[in-house]
Structures are given as structure tokens and as C-alpha cells.
Amino acid sequence: MYSKRFEKEAFKEEVKNNIKNLYRKTIEEATGRQIFQAVSLAVKETIIDYWLATQAEMEKEDPKTVYYMSMEFLMGRALGNNLINMTAYKEVKEALDEMGIDLNAVEDEEPDPALGNGGLGRLAACFLDSLATLGYPAYGCGIRYRYGMFKQKIENGYQVEVPDNWLKDGNPFEIRRDEYAKEVRFGGDVRIEYDPVTKRNNFIQENYSSVLAVPYDMPIIGYGNHVVNTLRIWDAEAITDFHLDAFNRGDYRHAVEQENLAKMIVDVLYPCDDHYAGKELRLKQQYFFISASLQALLVRYKKKHDDVRKLHEKVTIQMNDTHPTLAVAELMHLLIDQEGLEWDEAWDVTTKTVAYTNHTIMAEALEKWPVDLFSRLLPRIYQIIQEIDRRFIEQVRSRYPGDEGRVARMAIIRDGQVKMAHLAIVAGYSVNGVARLHTEILKHEELKDFYDMMPEKFNNKTNGITQRRFLMHGNPLLADWVTKRIGDGWITDLSQMSRLKKYVDDPKALAEFREIKYQNKLRLAEYIKKYNGIEVDPRSIFDVQVKRLHEYKRQFLNILHVMYLYNQIKDHPEMYFYPRTFIFGAKAAAGYVRAKETIKLINSVADVINNDKSINGKIKVVFIEDYRVSNAEIIFAAADVSEQISTASKEASGTGNMKFMLNGAPTLGTMDGANVEIVEEVGIENAFIFGLSSDEVINFENNGGYNPADIYFNDWDIKRVVDQLIDGTYSNGDREMYRDLYDSLVNTHGQERADRYFILKDFRSYADAQKRVEEAYKDREGWAKKALMNVACCGKFSSDRTIQEYVDDIWHLDHIKVDA
Ligand SMILES: *Cc1c(COP(=O)(O)O)cnc(C)c1O
Numbered sequence: 001m002y003s004k005r006f007e008k009e010a011f012k013e014e015v016k017n018n019i020k021n022l023y024r025k026t027i028e029e030a031t032g033r034q035i036f037q038a039v040s041l042a043v044k045e046t047i048i049d050y051w052l053a054t055q056a057e058m059e060k061e062d063p064k065t066v067y068y069m070s071m072e073f074l075m076g077r078a079l080g081n082n083l084i085n086m087t088a089y090k091e092v093k094e095a096l097d098e099m100g101i102d103l104n105a106v107e108d109e110e111p112d113p114a115l116g117n118g119g120l121g122r123l124a125a126c127f128l129d130s131l132a133t134l135g136y137p138a139y140g141c142g143i144r145y146r147y148g149m150f151k152q153k154i155e156n157g158y159q160v161e162v163p164d165n166w167l168k169d170g171n172p173f174e175i176r177r178d179e180y181a182k183e184v185r186f187g188g189d190v191r192i193e194y195d196p197v198t199k200r201n202n203f204i205q206e207n208y209s210s211v212l213a214v215p216y217d218m219p220i221i222g223y224g225n226h227v228v229n230t231l232r233i234w235d236a237e238a239i240t241d242f243h244l245d246a247f248n249r250g251d252y253r254h255a256v257e258q259e260n261l262a263k264m265i266v267d268v269l270y271p272c273d274d275h276y277a278g279k280e281l282r283l284k285q286q287y288f289f290i291s292a293s294l295q296a297l298l299v300r301y302k303k304k305h306d307d308v309r310k311l312h313e314k315v316t317i318q319m320n321d322t323h324p325t326l327a328v329a330e331l332m333h334l335l336i337d338q339e340g341l342e343w344d345e346a347w348d349v350t351t352k353t354v355a356y357t358n359h360t361i362m363a364e365a366l367e368k369w370p371v372d373l374f375s376r377l378l379p380r381i382y383q384i385i386q387e388i389d390r391r392f393i394e395q396v397r398s399r400y401p402g403d404e405g406r407v408a409r410m411a412i413i414r415d416g417q418v419k420m421a422h423l424a425i426v427a428g429y430s431v432n433g434v435a436r437l438h439t440e441i442l443k444h445e446e447l448k449d450f451y452d453m454m455p456e457k458f459n460n461k462t463n464g465i466t467q468r469r470f471l472m473h474g475n476p477l478l479a480d481w482v483t484k485r486i487g488d489g490w491i492t493d494l495s496q497m498s499r500l501k502k503y504v505d506d507p508k509a510l511a512e513f514r515e516i517k518y519q520n521k522l523r524l525a526e527y528i529k530k531y532n533g534i535e536v537d538p539r540s541i542f543d544v545q546v547k548r549l550h551e552y553k554r555q556f557l558n559i560l561h562v563m564y565l566y567n568q569i570k571d572h573p574e575m576y577f578y579p580r581t582f583i584f585g586a587k588a589a590a591g592y593v594r595a596k597e598t599i600k601l602i603n604s605v606a607d608v609i610n611n612d613k614s615i616n617g618k619i620k621v622v623f624i625e626d627y628r629v630s631n632a633e634i635i636f637a638a639a640d641v642s643e644q645i646s647t648a649s650k651e652a653s654g655t656g657n658m659k660f661m662l663n664g665a666p667t668l669g670t671m672d673g674a675n676v677e678i679v680e681e682v683g684i685e686n687a688f689i690f691g692l693s694s695d696e697v698i699n700f701e702n703n704g705g706y707n708p709a710d711i712y713f714n715d716w717d718i719k720r721v722v723d724q725l726i727d728g729t730y731s732n733g734d735r736e737m738y739r740d741l742y743d744s745l746v747n748t749h750g751q752e753r754a755d756r757y758f759i760l761k762d763f764r765s766y767a768d769a770q771k772r773v774e775e776a777y778k779d780r781e782g783w784a785k786k787a788l789m790n791v792a793c794c795g796k797f798s799s800d801r802t803i804q805e806y807v808d809d810i811w812h813l814d815h816i817k818v819d820a
Helices: 008-023 032-061 079-085 089-098 103-108 119-133 252-265 280-304 308-314 326-338 343-353 371-377 379-399 404-410 420-427 436-446 448-453 467-473 476-486 494-503 507-532 555-571 593-610 629-638 656-662 675-682 694-702 716-724 739-746 759-778 780-792 799-811
Strands: 065-069 138-143 151-155 158-162 182-186 189-195 200-206 209-221 228-238 315-320 354-357 368-370 417-419 431-433 458-460 541-546 580-585 619-624 641-644 667-669
Touching: 008 032, 008 089, 032 079, 032 089, 032 103, 032 209, 032 228, 065 119, 065 280, 079 089, 079 103, 079 119, 079 209, 079 467, 089 103, 119 138, 119 209, 119 228, 119 315, 119 467, 119 799, 138 280, 158 593, 182 280, 189 379, 200 326, 200 379, 209 252, 209 280, 228 252, 228 280, 252 280, 280 308, 280 315, 280 326, 280 371, 308 315, 308 343, 315 326, 315 343, 315 799, 326 343, 326 354, 326 379, 326 420, 343 354, 354 420, 368 371, 371 379, 371 417, 379 404, 379 420, 404 448, 417 420, 431 436, 436 448, 436 458, 436 675, 436 694, 467 476, 467 629, 467 656, 476 494, 476 507, 494 507, 494 780, 494 799, 507 619, 507 629, 507 780, 541 629, 541 759, 555 580, 555 593, 555 619, 555 716, 555 759, 580 629, 593 619, 593 739, 629 656, 641 656, 656 667, 656 675, 656 780, 667 675, 667 759, 716 739, 716 759, 759 780
Parallel strands: 065 138, 065 315, 138 228, 315 354, 354 431, 431 458, 541 580, 541 641, 580 619, 641 667
Antiparallel strands: 151 158, 182 209, 189 200, 209 228, 368 417
């Protein structure tokens, strides 16, 4: 299948045979979904050979391997991406064409595996792509949720969540691995038994419930190098009676409980992004996949090595946020209770093996489990964490005698809660933030106590994205143009994009570049026509904000500004105004009321403005339903303006910002997260920056906030849009519909300050930046230069660069090489 060995006729035969054998049909009779299955299975045939070859190579070379532990992998569709990385996309497209099959249509039949919420899950997916492409041995470890991220429908302007039954027709790329199934135990109690021979206490968990964890492996294909790594996601099954210990056999109630536990545990991904909900089932999910992954990892290690005290020489474990932090205690448990190591030996191995990535500083996202829940569900794990905490507090006291305030702030267990971030930092050999600004805030604000005590652990790894999916696959017109201009080295070395700089003064190149953006805007306009029934003008400015809906991301600021522009146009119909299409896409967590109100507001504003004939279509507002990886690719390619307008200090990095940059959309944003580094790379003259700095925001926060009334009562335009939330303008006269949003801006509620996210404070500055966007866009060639400079300067933001830094500074992996 790799281009030089691709046998077109054999592939076509394979597809035909698959349709015949699977469905007893001819190609003409098969449904789109059936053709997708048949094509994918034909592709998998070739993948398997390289997958086996990679495994054989790892068997032979025994390289150091990273296990990337993550509750989420937002993979997106596999077929197109696999073909690209196999360098067989064009050939397969041709072969299918000859059979009368359109590859694009086949790709559209694939359900979008959405085992993630947003940025964090997509980062994990980009990292796996880069690891394989750079030739590093890696396993992704996660959960095979039966229902991934919900599908979003917009009904009457409101978000409605529909279950995502992504496995309904089977997943052609996965392989079930029964032989690696593992038992995972919950609850019960721990009996301590003294062993006079070893002179040790043994800790024996009894009266527990357990489930069987069964792994499914998915291939992760490196670009053009024949390396195929593995994403291993765990399903849960009931343990049959046969496996139960004697005590439990014949206990019907217990058997039913176990059956239910197995059904529930991998049922659904929690749709809360950057928000901790404290649900018992979530903790069970975490332990489930961590315990299964670590058990399997140890079995694999011990096949070749007899001394687990050297585990860290061959294995490193990266914890994507605190969700996998139970790995610390589970590894201790396995090393002590199963492998017979002493505490100090086990601690030495563990603290050389696990590393932690922090993804947020927002208090509401920090995981803190109630001690009673935790100790009931994971009694042995809790004992281990108590002992880790006891020893750590001893260290803090000896380092800072008499400073009990510090002890209280740093403890792992405190006030009836287990603080997962503290556990991750205490045990991890590396603690990293995800953009330079974020890491600095961690070191000097949120995690200051830990940084003071162990500065050597802290480091930054600015996030990145894979250009294979977000340019090559998502924007083939631009990808081909770039290759025509600078060759195809950028596919595995994005820094080569800088060679495009020589074309910013080449009128012919700029014209071609502009035409490509226009074609991509036509493609998105067709998508919008099809799914929203709205006509948008592809010559208008496509101003795009797509990301999870969060107050800190400030979609609210964006839509208030749209309301403000609409007022201006109504007041001054003669005023010059460059036509704009404001495009939104965002899912809100199902229980996040204010986020859902914001979605309704955006849709209401869209309704009013899009249907007001008097403004001659100067503004259109579009809310794209069900924002996900597959439509994201189309949206980035078509964007003119990238809205990255989070309250400074709140967005740890952002990766959407990088995808827009790669596709030639200048950033309209605050100096937050990776925006800071984007501006550094592209130059401030090629971005539109506004708003409070993170220092200013943090200063206000440390001093009781600011008073939005000063703005509300003194800026007439602002007061007008804010009042329009409660005068019925966008709610058919209903004055209550947006009362809560109104209140959030101007009234303090108990603990919550008015305008916590500095929307009114930043409004004028944002409106000014939007004015600068309009001015700049009027100069068509000037705009194309800015857009092209963004493409030319995006090299740093490849996840290949990020992964190389993880390897050099944290993981120290060995390379693998697979011959074709
Ligand atoms: C990249 C991406 C995100 C993250 O976007 P941010 O703007 O960084 O929050 C979320 N969802 C999808 C589908 C993505 O592709």
C-alpha cells in the first residue's frame, strides 16, 4: 500500500471481495457505510503488516517506550489520515475513482471517534501522530467509551445532546486483544497479614467487586516511515462466576453488582471540559484504565526483564492532566504487593517513571476527591497515598520548620480531600505546563510552593498540532500549493514553512494563495448552506470562533460585539462596513447552564440579524452544529480571522489558535496561552492583539476584582448592548430569557464577582481591534501578506517539535526503524 508498493488492481479486488463476503452485495448495491467498511478493511490489511513489523522491531531492539495515559483521545476520523500517513492517499483515491467510488464520500461515512472533549483530547491524538512519525515507540492508553462526546443538535436555538453510538456498525481499524485482558478490583477491605518468612506485612484486598478490562488496539501510523504504534483503549466486561473467589461464588446480589459495574464503567465520556464534577463513576473510570494499563505494561516489561527496580530504564509514563494520577499509587501497589519491593525501592522506581502535564490553573478544574468516597472505592490505593502524604509532609516540615501554613497548602490529603495535582507533582519526575506563559504562572502563582521546593521538576512544553491532519488532510489545496513552492519537506519538518516568506512580495504567489482561501471559503459556504440553510457571502470576512463553550473563552464577548456592530449599522445605514460572517461552533457541557444560555443567545442574535433585510446582509451569524474534528478541518481552512479571546491567564495554551495560523488566518486575541508565542513568531503587525494582560487580570483578582458598573454607566454603547439582553430585542419580548447572562456582567452573586471574566473591561479594546481587522482586510494584498506570514511562521507549532522536546528533556526514548 505504501506508494512504491501500492498494487492498485489488488486493492480494487480486495474492496470488491470485502463487499461480497461481508454483505453479499455488489458495489452498486452496497450502502455508503458498507463501502466505508470494505475500503477500511482493505486498508487495514496493509497496516497490519507494518504493525507486525514494528512490534517485531520493538521485540528485537527493546527500546525505551512512553505510555501516554489519557482519559481522552479525540482522534477524529481514521481512514483519510491513515491513507495520508501511509502516503497512499492519492493512489487509493484514483483506484476508487476507477470503481466509481468517491473517496471523500467514503470518508464522510466514517463516524468521528470522539473519545474526547476538546483541546486536551485532541492534543493526545496529535502527540500519537507525531510520536509515530518521529519513530518513537509509544502506547496511548485510554478508555473505549461506548458513547463518546455527545452529538450536538440545535433545536429552536438550544443545544440538545444526542448520544454518540459510534460503535454501532463496528470499528474497522480496531483489534480486540482478549489475551491481554486484566482484572480490576474495586471496594472491599484490606486485610494485613504478617509473613514470618519475608518478615513483611502483606496487604490483601478482600470482598471486592471486579471487572474484566479487555483491550482494543488501534494502529497509529507514522508518516512515510512504516512505523505503526498502538492506541490501546480498554473495554469492560463482567467477570464470569468462574473467576470469582470462593467467598463470592454463588452470591447473586454481588454477581449482579459486578455485571452492572462492567456495563456502567465505560459507558460514557463525561462531557465536562476543564471542570471537575466529583462523580464516583468518573473515579472508577480512572482507576479502571490505569490499573489495566499498568498491569499490562508490567507483564510486557517482565517478558524481557527480571528486575522491576529498573523499570524506568525502559518505560516512562506521561500523565495527561491529573486524570491518570492514580498511576502513581497503582504502580506503588503493584511493585510492593505484587512484585515484593520494599517501599523505598518502589518509590524510587515510581518517581523515576511517572511525569505529569498540567493543563489548567482554573480552580474549578482541579480534581479533589472526598476521602470517604476514595477510601471506600480504593482502600489499598488510599493507604498508599496516606503513606506518600505522611512522608512528604515530613519533608516539608524539615525543609520549612514551623511553616504549618505551607504544610496545609501543600498536603496531598487535607480537609477530607485527596488533591490529585499535589500527588502528581510530589511523585512526578517532571511537571510541565503547556505554553510558556502558563508555565510561568504555574511556577510563580498557582504552584509556587511546589516550585520553591522542587524547581528542577518544572519545565515548559508548548503544545503543538499535527500538520498531517490540519493542513495535508484538511486543506489539500493549500498543502499542494505549499509543496509546489517549497517542496514537501514541511510534512515532517514544519520549520521549513519559513521558506514561504520569500513569496510575501510576489504578487502572483499572493494571488494564488488568495484564490485558495476563496475556494476553501466556498467549500465552507456550501457546508453552511447544507446544514444551516443560511447563504453566506464567500467574499465577506469569515471571522471564526470554534472551541468548547466556556465563560473564560468569552464567546459572550464576541456575540456582544456583534450586537454592538448591528446597532451601529442600524443607526448609521450609510456608514462604510465591510461585510462579515461571524461563525461559531461550540459544545457546552450538558450541565453548564450559563454556557448553554450563551449558545441560545448566539442563535437568537443570528436569527434576528440574518433575517433583517434592512442591513443588506452586511452581517451574518452562523452557529455550526456539532463542532468536531471532521468539520473543524473544513472550518480552519476557510477562516480569515481566528478569534482567541480568552481572559488573559485563563487559557493554558490553546491549540485551535495554531490550526488557524497553519491555515493562514491571523489571530485576533489576547496575550494569553500560546497566543503570546504565536505573536512572537509572526510579529505583532500580523496579529490583532487587545485586552488586559495576564498580570493585570491576576492583579485585579488578587485585589477583589474590578467594578464593571464604572463601565456600564459610563459607556453608552456598552450599556445599550448589555440592556438589550433584558429588553426583549433578542427574545421576542421575553425579558427573563437572558437575565442570568445580564446579571453575570453587572451583579455580584454571593461568591461570584460581577463580570469575573472581564468582558466589559476588555470590550472597547476588543472593538478597536475588530476595527483594525476591518481596515486591514480592505487592503486585499496587505491582508494576503499577513495571512501568508502566518503560514510561513507556524513552524514552531507542530506537535513534532513538541514531541521532540518531550523526548529530549523528559522521556529520553530510543528511536525505532522499520524497513519496508
Ligand atoms: C483543536 C480542537 C479543540 C481545541 O480548541 P481550542 O481553541 O484550543 O480550545 C477543540 N475541539 C476540536 C474538535 C479541535 O480540533
